[in-house]
Amino acid sequence: DFQMTQSPSSLSASVGDRVTITCRASQDFGSYLAWYQQKPGKVPKLLIYAASTLQSGVPSRFSGSGSGTDFTLTISSLQPEDVATYYCQKYNLAPFTFGPGTKVEIK
Amino acid sequence: EVQLVESGGGLVKPGGSLRLSCAASGFTFSSYTMNWVRQAPGKGLEWVSSISSSSAYIFYADSVEGRFTISRDNAKNSLYLQMSSLRAEDTALYYCASRYYDNSDFYPFASWGQGTLVTVSS
Numbered sequence: 001d002f003q004m005t006q007s008p009s010s011l012s013a014s015v016g017d018r019v020t021i022t023c024r025a026s027q028d029f030g031s032y033l034a035w036y037q038q039k040p041g042k043v044p045k046l047l048i049y050a051a052s053t054l055q056s057g058v059p060s061r062f063s064g065s066g067s068g069t070d071f072t073l074t075i076s077s078l079q080p081e082d083v084a085t086y087y088c089q090k091y092n093l094a095p096f097t098f099g100p101g102t103k104v105e106i107k
Numbered sequence: 108e109v110q111l112v113e114s115g116g117g118l119v120k121p122g123g124s125l126r127l128s129c130a131a132s133g134f135t136f137s138s139y140t141m142n143w144v145r146q147a148p149g150k151g152l153e154w155v156s157s158i159s160s161s162s163a164y165i166f167y168a169d170s171v172e173g174r175f176t177i178s179r180d181n182a183k184n185s186l187y188l189q190m191s192s193l194r195a196e197d198t199a200l201y202y203c204a205s206r207y208y209d210n211s212d213f214y215p216f217a218s219w220g221q222g223t224l225v226t227v228s229s
Contacts, residue, residue, distance in 0.1 A: 087151065096142070
């Protein structure tokens with residue numbers, strides 16, 4: 001069965017810190033990897049697709065990289081409004097599996 | 108502006124049925140693959156089901172296969188999820204999400220509705 005993991009499951013960082021979240025898949029699926037941000041009580045929002053393409057309107061402090069089975073989401077300078085849970089997802093073929101999420105908080 | 112509005116959630120007893128709807132507007136509905144994603148209280152996102160633009164291709168998560176049926180009506184710009192044999196573990200906020208389709212590439216879930224809450228409890 002296809003599996004996706006994320007690490008860490010949660011993190012606490014200071015404003016201005018560089019934050020890195022990792023997503024790992026059990027099988028290679030190319031670069032069809034998306035990152036979503038879900039703020040508390042809100043709807044998930046597409047941040048990045050094709051592993052590294054920023055969705056329109058997303059701040060440039062967000063970036064993504066990777067391909068195959070290993071992917072990274074980086075926030076270059078953490079801001080208070082970035083408090084959220086971040087999910088990776090493969091979207092090429094069903095099942096469109098999500099990672100378990102990484103909760104980001106401000107220290 | 109893209110709008111996806113879910114409805115039909117509520118409280119249902121274990122073993123019961125419920126039909127969710129998602130009304131779409133602001134985009135060419137018939138050009139998009141549509142999806143249901145759920146989120147149990149305090150938990151992560153779980154993809155549930157997808158239906159292609161013409162309904163030719165339908166997929167389900169193993170957890171709902173045989174119990175849930177996805178469908179769409181392109182004339183009414185609407186997506187549906189018929190849920191039966193409901194279990195406590197189906198309790199979740201159910202989102203509909205759109206995914207552009209063409210023959211040349213794959214696309215992510217770009218737009219999401221606000222969700223409709225399904226509670227399965229006796």
